[in-house]
Amino acid sequence: MEAKEHQKQPYILIWVILLVLTLGELGYAFMDLPKIVLALGLIAMAIWKALLVAIYYMHLRHEPRRMWILAASPLPLAVILVVTVLTEY
Secondary structure (H helix, E strand, C coil), X not given: CCCCCCCCCCHHHHHHHHHHHHHHHHHHHCCCCCHHHHHHHHHHHHHHHHHHXXXXXXXXXXXXXXXXXXXXXXXXXXXXXXXXXXXXX
8 A cells, every 4th residue: 555645835935925914914005095994904914924834834724624614713703803993994
């Protein structure tokens, strides 16, 4: 019985993408845009970064569906928190 060949993960590429997104957030934060547009853009970039970290560094890509559900279960609470904070402006 042959052992399954472990596919090499693109950790360096993901790290570079996360770095670019972080630098993009930094540049975006200093743009002269309405606060709601700034907040929504920064939230969108943060969500992409969180997904990349979860998929590659937390190895959810190779986990069964129930593990994805467990990892995603706090997301509705995070959405409630973000919406609450955004409605204060």
